[in-house]
Amino acid sequence: MRALKILLVVAAGFFMQSCKFTGGPQLMPNVSGKAGEVVIVIGKGDWEGETGTALRSILAMDEPFLPQKEPMFDLVNIPESAFSSIFQTHRNLIITQIIPDIKESGIVFQENVWAAPQIVATVTAKNSHELSQIITKEKDRLSGALLMAERNRNIANAKRYEERGLRTDIAEMFGGSPYFPKGYSMKKKTDNFIWASYETTYTNQGVFIYRFPYTDSTDFNVEKLVATRNEILGRNVPGPVDRSYMTTNILVDPGLRWVRYNKRDFAELKGLWEVQNDFMGGPFVSHFFLDQENKNIIALEAFVYAPRYDKRNYLRQVESLIYSFEYF
Secondary structure (H helix, E strand, C coil), rough: HHHHHHHHHHHHHHHHHHHHHHCHHCCCCCCCCCCCCCEEECCCCHCCCCHHEEEHHHCCCCCCCCCCCCEEEEEEEEEEHHCCCHHHHHHHEEEEEEECCCCEEEEEEEEEECCCCEEEEEEEEHHHHHHHHHHHHHHHHHHHHHHHHHHHHHHHHHHCCCCHHHHHHHHHHCCCCCCCCCCCCEEECCCCEEEEEEEEEEEEEEEEEEEEEEEEEEEEHHHHHHHHHHHHHHHHHHHCCCEEEEECCCCCCCEEEEEECCCCCEEEEEEEEEEEECCCCCEEEEEECCCCCEEEEEEEEEEECCCCCHHHHHHHHHHHHHCCCCCC
């Protein structure tokens, strides 16, 4: 364990030097591994004991607001002896360390230690029980850091391979726009509603951007947001058959929370959508916030239709785009 700790310090120092003298992490290897996958370096006994139970209860719990069960992350556990260069470049790493005489236990987050863009969380404790306690105490920071790392990779990809014309068209109407990668195109545009989508034979990832007048703070309660969403999408998003249209699935109550991200405050609504009078459906995420003049509420909505596939990663990809919204 001491050797692993020294290795982390050396790697972090090398990263800092590379940033200083060679221009930074872009010269590092690209990360490996699949989206949504986390490699956990942990002894077999701890993985099968309370530490492993704590990690699984936090990171392998069901992802909420999906039409079928999928874990928040796919976990791969390996012992320290197997932590070779093959695993060191993985995108998401959690490294556990037990050092009996350590002065300060806790969790440390680092970026781009062995590859880029990488997140490494190192959890150090005096014994196995303390290790599980730290993980449980820091569960929100741990899961949040991993989710943000996944989101930031998607946003960086969208900016690097941006469909610039699409963002310009949207900004002319709303004063700002998400970033869209190549492959997205304008599917519908009216005075107050835009639909951008990326479609393949069996999948559809879409973004709606629309606005409606702001009256008072009650416009942001969940009942009003769902009612407004249903009314606007009912007029603008027809289904495949006559008298069919997109609406909110009422069998699963949508979840609402307030988020502050990139200096913006918005209400985030998550739930399931369906097509009235048809059998289509899937997950959605919506962001609602006041425009710059506080006269209208702007809605950014990400949705996925992928009946043949798991939907977690598809939704995270398109959800990242609405997080990327910036005013021009």
